[in-house]
Amino acid sequence: MKIAYARVSSIGQNEAAQVDILSRHGAEETFVDKASGKTRDGRPKLAEAIKFARRGDVLMVTRLDRLARSVIDLHAIAKELDGKGVDLIVTEQSIDTTTPHGRLMFNMLAAIAEFETDLRRERQLEGIAKAKEEGRYKGRPVTVDVDAIRAALAAGDRPMAIAKRFNVARSTVYRVMSETAAAN
Missing domain, CATH: 3.40.50.1390 (Resolvase, N-terminal catalytic domain)
Incomplete structure (x- = not known):
């Protein structure tokens, strides 16, 4: 067949x-x-x-x-x-x-x-580097309101509830938690 x-x-x-x-x-x-x-x-x-x-x-x-x-x-x-x-x-x-x-x-x-x-991957990375150098590449737009997540954490909300409310992964909430702790 x-x-x-x-x-x-x-x-x-x-x-x-x-x-x-x-x-x-x-x-x-x-x-x-x-x-x-x-x-x-x-x-x-x-x-x-x-x-x-x-x-x-x-x-x-x-x-x-x-x-x-x-x-x-x-x-x-x-x-x-x-x-x-x-x-x-x-x-x-x-x-x-x-x-x-x-x-x-x-x-x-x-x-x-x-x-x-x-080769395709290499050319793509070169193009991104050049665009960044020329100020044309800004990366993916930020879609997470980090300040709002920090406020929810400060209010004592649980990471899972925060993740659902802001439609982000729990790992994002934990990342914000660790960045906040490292900054303090």
Whole structure:
């Protein structure tokens, strides 16, 4: 059986192009996640697709970066599939792990995918640093009224009640508590 897996990084993106390509390659069952590919966490449909696959099946993706963005995750997924007797086909990069050439391409492109992710992160950090230097980057706007939390703490309110009232995590209340104690 040909099992398809498609992934887009965010809710605003559309997986239709991937699903169409996989359907043209004979996908019989399709699983779609809308989540980051940096880790396997938070991708229930990937776990479901791997669990669904049986010996002799093929898991298809359009590109390796749709499956994972790190070499470690790609190899872990490939090893898990191999252990189940499931082959991997990457339709748009001509990778078929049933052949020696396909396994070589898989390993080379996995390394390149991770490299691209690292470069993107590096460029983003450089852009943020430059924007900060030029005074254009202010960071995320503060949404917590620290003074109001301090007042509630001073009034003897419990951290959990404060967190609910101000719609913040308890850890935020505890952070304000420790910062206040350190300042005194």
